[in-house]
Amino acid sequence: MSLKTIKSITLALIILLGSNAIAQQLKVPAASPTQTVKQAFGISEITIEYSRPGVKGRVVFGDVVPFGKIWRTGANSTTKITFGDDVKIEGVDVKAGTYGFYTIPNADSWEIMLYKDLTLGGNVANYKTENEVIRVKVKPTTLANKVETFTMGLADITSTTSNIELTWENTRVAISVVTEIDSKIMKTIESTIVQDTRPYYQAANYYYENNKDLKQALEWAEKAIVANPKAFWVVLLKAKIQLKLNDKKGAIATANQVIIMATAEKDDSFVKQAEKLIASAK
Secondary structure: OOHHHHHHHHHHHHHHHHHHHHHHHOOOOOOOOEEEEEEEEOOEEEEEEEEOOEOOOOOOEOOOEOOOOOEOOOOOOOOEEEEOOOEEEOOEEEOOEEEEEEEEEOOOOEEEEEEOOOOOOOOHHHOOHHHEEEEEEEOOEEEEEEEEEEEEEEEOOOOOEEEEEEEEEEEEEEEEEEOOOHHHHHHHHHHHOOOOOOOHHHHHHHHHHOOOOHHHHHHHHHHHHHHOOOOHHHHHHHHHHHHHOOOHHHHHHHHHHHHHHHHHOOOHHHHHHHHHHHHHHO
């Protein structure tokens, strides 16, 4: 090999390596940036991982995203949703785990599918119905204001219910999620209430919020106060339980204790809550 040839090859390698280095250094915004949404729900959490395309002046549903066709529900790789506990999606049982999230949009209805294969991505020509975990139908609603960037999240959250919410362009889709936590929490209360560090406050509050045995809740609240006499928020819980038991006189007396304690700690929020309770008890 001649010296001239060696020099030419060396120069070509230098140019190639230099181009690769420049390309690796150049970072530009992603056309459809990824997002991970984590939401505490029930006694675990729901996680959504997806990419977010933009409208960019286009007509989305019925054009960019055709009606009646399987959509990856986002962009780039598979949109994934993880449930930390068993749930019901639109009334259908779903085990805890991670699933691909696919949809079939239509003008007046959407089909929602959870999918076992997490590697399919946008290659929906290879979509196999035998890999579906569930398929449910929901109705979309029309938004007054346009949403530029495709957005997924959890909305309307309570202790046991939520909606997986999709919004893009002028369309909103809400998918019901329900989790069953009562039996698990009751078992936890039963097993921990006998331990040395007893969760009296948490147990009393759960009983109060969920309309269980209020006399038991009151007993636990009183024990929580003995364990932490300066905790005016526990005293307020006792007043709330008394009021639910229709012991208005006791509730007022306990709420007045809260006012004294919270005032000393300069906590106006609890003072107002106690005053509101007293007013409702009269």
